[in-house]
Amino acid sequence: MVRIGRMLLKDASVGISKTLSEILVCPLSKQPLRLCEKTNSLISDSIGVSYPIVDGIPRLVPTDGKMIDLEEGSSTNSTVGSDDGKINHQRGSSS
Amino acid sequence: MRASPINLPRRTLPPARLYCTGISDDAVGSSKLKIFDRSLKRKQRDRAAWLMQPKPKDSLVDSVAENLLDRLEDCKRTFSTAACLGGSMEAIRRLLRGRGGIEKFIMMDASCDMVNLCKRAEKDSPNENVETSFVVGDEEFLPFKESSLDLIISNLGLHWTNDLPGAMIQCRLALKPDGLFLASIFGGETLKELRIACTVAQMEREGGISPRLSPLAQVRDAGNLLTRAGFSLPGVDVDEYVVRYSSSLELIEHLRSMGETNALLQRSQILKKETALATAAVYQSMFGAEDGTIPATFQVIFMTGWREHHSQQKAKRRGSATISFKDIQNQFGNN
Numbered sequence: 479m480v481r482i483g484r485m486l487l488k489d490a491s492v493g494i495s496k497t498l499s500e501i502l503v504c505p506l507s508k509q510p511l512r513l514c515e516k517t518n519s520l521i522s523d524s525i526g527v528s529y530p531i532v533d534g535i536p537r538l539v540p541t542d543g544k545m546i547d548l549e550e551g552s553s554t555n556s557t558v559g560s561d562d563g564k565i566n567h568q569r570g571s572s573s
Numbered sequence: 574m575r576a577s578p579i580n581l582p583r584r585t586l587p588p589a590r591l592y593c594t595g596i597s598d599d600a601v602g603s604s605k606l607k608i609f610d611r612s613l614k615r616k617q618r619d620r621a622a623w624l625m626q627p628k629p630k631d632s633l634v635d636s637v638a639e640n641l642l643d644r645l646e647d648c649k650r651t652f653s654t655a656a657c658l659g660g661s662m663e664a665i666r667r668l669l670r671g672r673g674g675i676e677k678f679i680m681m682d683a684s685c686d687m688v689n690l691c692k693r694a695e696k697d698s699p700n701e702n703v704e705t706s707f708v709v710g711d712e713e714f715l716p717f718k719e720s721s722l723d724l725i726i727s728n729l730g731l732h733w734t735n736d737l738p739g740a741m742i743q744c745r746l747a748l749k750p751d752g753l754f755l756a757s758i759f760g761g762e763t764l765k766e767l768r769i770a771c772t773v774a775q776m777e778r779e780g781g782i783s784p785r786l787s788p789l790a791q792v793r794d795a796g797n798l799l800t801r802a803g804f805s806l807p808g809v810d811v812d813e814y815v816v817r818y819s820s821s822l823e824l825i826e827h828l829r830s831m832g833e834t835n836a837l838l839q840r841s842q843i844l845k846k847e848t849a850l851a852t853a854a855v856y857q858s859m860f861g862a863e864d865g866t867i868p869a870t871f872q873v874i875f876m877t878g879w880r881e882h883h884s885q886q887k888a889k890r891r892g893s894a895t896i897s898f899k900d901i902q903n904q905f906g907n908n
Binding site: 501 | 654692718
């Protein structure tokens with residue numbers, strides 16, 4: 479049940495529109511972001527910060543970002559499975 | 574070591590600024606000076622979103638937005654991808670009415686509530702043929718890819734940035750070549766009556782003054798700003814609006830609903846009731862009209878700038894003329 483619920487939730491709010499994913503970059507490093515479906519956040523690999531997506535609206539204010547090391551530390555406790563398998567690589571095409 | 578500056582607390586952020594303007598070579602000497610409390614401004618804009626809830630119609634903001642959008646009709650080209658930065662962006666969305674041929678419209682504000690308000694408003698009355706998306710972002714840290722936008726509109730928002738040249742440089746970088754930057758900010762004459770009234774009342778009641786109103790750009794600065802940010806064909810013009818209020822309290826309420834209240838870092842945290850009442854009295858006696866209303870001046874500076882493109886007209890190289898002005902004068906002037 480929990481799993482199904484989570485699936486439904488995912489369908490409703492995970493991810494951002496195609497337009498946004500083409501245009502948005504990390505506000506600090508201006509490098510491409512990748513979507514992490516598990517935590518529903520946008521991750522800037524170049525500086526290791528994740529920005530949450532709430533109701534389909536990405537929050538890209540630097541103060542809303544979380545250092546990724548901290549977040550991974552807390553999430554590995556609660557979830558099973560390797561990160562790599564679930565992370566969907568959606569790098570914006572760089573010009 | 575990577576990105577240690579962003580390690581949570583807000584006060585450790587300034588070094589991160591290096592990342593954002595550092596990527597451009599021409600971001601020379603971007604000031605590290607902090608004037609405004611950006612997190613407070615964010616809260617004030619949250620509050621503004623709630624205050625404007627029943628009817629988001631504000632005649633001052635609407636006329637500024639209308640004036641700004643009017644400029645799109647002067648452009649021959651269309652702008653398929655546009656971003657609207659914080660400030661009064663709800664008015665921009667509402668009054669857009671298909672101008673500029675915008676197909677993809679991205680609205681960005683630092684305040685989550687303001688963005689949510691716009692999203693709800695978009696659901697209620699969508700702009701036809703415009704795909705609107707929403708982002709929470711900071712104008713000082715623009716999250717847009719380089720050369721990805723045709724148009725950036727900012728309605729009454731950029732005067733709250735600590736580093737206005739830096740923010741404008743980021744805007745220019747986010748624009749495609751021949752992309753348009755269109756912004757309105759409040760200018761130095763704004764609320765001059767309130768400025769005077771605050772000073773007089775504070776001197777009288779407290780024996781000193783504290784900054785109650787933020788420093789604003791002057792008209793002559795605006796042109797320099799555009800040039801410094803590297804925009805070509807810069808254009809600046811000024812409009813002055815005088816709004817009449819029935820009392821100074823109403824003025825303050827209006828400022829609150831626009832999210833334009835004091836967000837200076839060095840502001841005084843307390844406002845004594847006595848001083849506030851004295852300010853209202855001074856305002857009334859110095860500027861009040863006979864019918865009891867008080868005027869408030871809002872000076873709006875409109876800035877337009879284009880990202881450079883080879884198709885744009887530019888001045889010819891010095892010394893490249895083939896005809897002397899003297900000959901022209903001989904030809905036309907002396908008959």
